[in-house]
Amino acid sequence: MVLVGLNLRPALSSLAPLLPRIEREGELSVLMLSSLTTLPVVCLGLFAPLALWLAKRLGMERSIALGLTILSVGLILRGVATAPALFAGTLLAGAAIAIVGTLLPALVMRELAGSADLVTGVYTMALCLGGALGAGLSIPLADLMESWPASLMSWAGLSLAALLAWWLAMPQSAPDRKLRVAKGNTLSMLRQPLAWQVMVMMGSQSSLAYIVFGWLPTLLVARGYSEGEAGWLMSVSILTQLVSAIGAPWLARMHRDQRPMLMLVVGLVAAGLWVLLIGPSALRWPGSLLLGLGQGGLFSLALTLIVLRSGSPAIAGELSVLAQGGGYLMAALGPLLVGLLLHADASIARITYALFAILSVTATMALLAGRKLRLELDGDEGLVTVNQRF
Template sequence: MSRSLAWRRVLPFLALMILVALNLRPALSSLAPMLIRIQQALGLSADAIGILTTLPVLCLGIFAPLAPWLTRRLGAERTLSLALLLLAASLLVRANASVTLLYLGTIGAGAAIGIAGTLLPALVKRELPRGADLVTGVYTMALCLGGALGAGFSVPLADAFGDWRLSLGSWAGLALLALIAWRWRMPHPWPATDDAPRRGPRVRVFRQALAWQVTGYMGSQSALAYIVFGWLPALLQKRGLGEAEAGWLLAASVMGQLITALGAPWLGRLGRDQRPTILILLTCTAAGIVTLLQAPLEWRWAGVMLLGLGQGGSFSMALTLIVLRSATAQLAGKLSSMVQGIGYAIAALGPLLVGILIGRTDNLTVITLALLGFVLAAALCALLAGRRRQLDLDDHGRLITRHQ
């Protein structure tokens, strides 16, 4: 294939990937700045609000393993279309004063994001195998931008519409736009031609220690990410900040993630392995947490930037490790399913724990220590997952871990 023809294929895929990725965080981040408003409007308890922030993260883990199963039957392209349709419908259902529909819509949105988020790393490995780690940084940057849009505009939209429900439901428009573009520009063969998982040998990545190390890192750093998405505005409001400013601080933190989301995979390539890069990023995350929750409020902007720089790169490296630690697109899909399925189930414990702590105590020191515990867990997993290892198949089709 000539270079010009290759770029004609690559550029549309990159644009579509970015558009899809923009949809995978607003459903989560748009809720956080309005938690107190929703709690007061619906008369929810602190525990009920805690469950509301935990549900979508838990669904990411529960429904992520559906992605490879659906891909074998429908193809990757149709599966992603189905996930985008489910996301749009769920966001509309969630925009409701009914507590039942609010929770059902939240579950549906989490399921859709879990399926789509699991598919994309494997699609990147399939479409762009040589630069998959760097392209993953672009994908992560789009995820962060979507999170920033959700956090920054949820309160202004609610004020403009005069109703928090319309603010939450408005994000369905972005999901429909992505669905239309994906259906229009990406071939949807039928019957599905993406049958590599059927032809390939049956492999069980969960038997490899390396897969569990990457999963542990994904789970612990994602717990921090969803604590920030779900609870940072509420925690800042407890420190005396207003609803709108707390939302903009979350948005600023997520915007800060754009820098390291794109740069961390490139930086990780420079050394023999990814451990130094990840540990530097986790140090930034810890410094941001302490600054925001313990230091004087005058330092809050420095705190959100430190937090954003740390978390954007940490998540980007988690997705990059899925690509770097798998030798083929098939293995990347299987590893992605495990890492995101089990990892997000672990991550759901983070918002739940913070919700329980907020309902039991106003002591921010206790909450700070809990968050630093997740940072420590992520660092310990990174020391193992960041080494130069890769899942591959030997000459007999058996799954092994190669030293690179």
């Protein structure tokens, strides 16, 4: 599971440091680059519901193996130095990440429900590490191979290694191991305010995450930093997420209420964004650390809430589809918004204020979703929201 998680972010973070170089070489316009940064996030939303359909027919283990196969094909396609191949590869990579990422919370709930918060933190830490590697190594790989397409394609090696390891080690899924979803849960889920609160929180914090993945190096270059330093600032930020990704859920679970920890990590994100984008440049490295601590904890807690607010693996699967499917469709608007603001020559300060507006939505939803509530099945196989007992 950790090795699989390691592959769910390089496809996203490895492209961002290369965007200024791709633009200079005339491969894509700014608007096309905006679409390219938005496309994988849209795919995460559109293809998340496919995960449960596949899991019911193939089992979760084989569905994850299929997702890793699609991811490898998409990464190889991105190494073909044409705009159609770059878009096609990005689409496949986004679809694959949607399938695998949606199934992981349900798999945790099924296999390790008693330590779901810790396990979620561990594989979220792997996600962050993969994102840090993608951001930090993209420019060095492109320089070493003297080709940005080769740099993008090289990440297929990591996904193929994960596919081989997963296929050799995974249990052979029997019919009773397949994910079973109670009839009518999807419509019942849509009638639960708690489910919407988890979804909007996931969507708004993911929007900020994909803005960082897609545009932070470009914004830092516009502020006057070099491409290499911008890439490493982003990489350090993502690498720092390892600490809070595993620590925040564990600390939050020690208390009866997750809201204080959620507010703490939201504050760290706000401080990091301010320092990096409009604060003193001398504090850029501490700002990178603050942003990483905040975003790592916020993402890990958002995933943990999917498990903590679910009374069964089936509910966790449905809530994961809603939170990640609907949430990522919302999140896709963030990178697009920043791309449009850049195209309109908006100042860095104006873009920063837009990011703070998104973060305020995250804070509001975190206060609601962090309450001691849980979704359970009633006697008629419908969903109800109940007070959670600790």
